[in-house]
Each structure stands twice: as structure tokens, then as C-alpha cells.
Amino acid sequence: MNGIKYLLDTNIIIGMYEHSPTVFDLLQNKEVTIAECAFSNITRMELLGFPEITDLEAQAITNLLTKMQCLSINLTIENTTINLKQLHRIKLPDAIILATALDHQLDLLTLDKKLANKIKTI
Numbered sequence: 001m002n003g004i005k006y007l008l009d010t011n012i013i014i015g016m017y018e019h020s021p022t023v024f025d026l027l028q029n030k031e032v033t034i035a036e037c038a039f040s041n042i043t044r045m046e047l048l049g050f051p052e053i054t055d056l057e058a059q060a061i062t063n064l065l066t067k068m069q070c071l072s073i074n075l076t077i078e079n080t081t082i083n084l085k086q087l088h089r090i091k092l093p094d095a096i097i098l099a100t101a102l103d104h105q106l107d108l109l110t111l112d113k114k115l116a117n118k119i120k121t122i
Contacts, residue, residue: 004069005036007101009110010043017061026109038069040100042093077103088118
């Protein structure tokens with residue numbers, strides 16, 4: 001898949017935007033390059049749909065996202081999302097993001113401990 005190895009959860013991209021040491025340490029320890037990263041269109045909606053986002057923040061986030069590939073929802077992802085919600089009681093956005101990672105066989109990078117623990121059980 002064009003060298004894509006990682007799907008970034010919304011909180012990772014927020015951390016990149018905010019220059020979070022935790023996020024940069026995670027990315028550095030895994031030797032992640034931005035060219036190896038993708039995001040779900042759900043993540044884009046979460047990031048840019050924040051009610052208090054400024055035009056400057058929206059532009060900076062959009063610029064960051066253009067360096068990665070956006071992965072859209074397809075029928076397989078929809079079905080996997082349904083199964084994840086039924087079996088694991090995961091919130092819809094998290095289930096879609098996880099289903100996207102599973103469908104594309106990508107490592108999901110997240111700071112959400114609850115979601116990270118779910119990944120280990122799947």
C-alpha cells in the first residue's frame with residue numbers, strides 16, 4: 001500500500017500539531033516517517049470539526065494532513081466497524097478508525113489506552 005505502515009489516531013495528529021513530547025517520542029521510537037502514515041477520514045472530520053478551531057489552526061492541520069494519505073470508509077470497513085461495536089462496545093469513531101487500520105493491515109498509533117488495549121485483544 002504505497003509504503004504506508006501506520007494509521008494515526010486523532011490524538012496522535014493533535015499531538016503532532018501541538019508538538020507533544022509524548023507523541024514525538026512515540027514516533028521517534030518506532031522510527032515513523034510521515035510518508036509511512038495515513039489517517040481515516042473520520043480523523044479529518046474530528047480535527048477540522050472542532051467548534052472552536054481557528055482558520056489558522058485549520059490551515060495548519062490541513063497542511064499536516066496533506067503530507068499523509070487519507071483512507072476512506074468502504075463496505076468492508078463498515079462491516080468490521082459493526083462487528084467491533086457489537087463485540088467490544090467501542091465508540092463509533094474509534095471503531096471506524098480501528099476497522100480502517102485492520103482493513104488496510106496497518107499499525108494503529110493511538111494515545112487512547114482503552115482503544116490500545118482493545119487492539120491487543122483483537
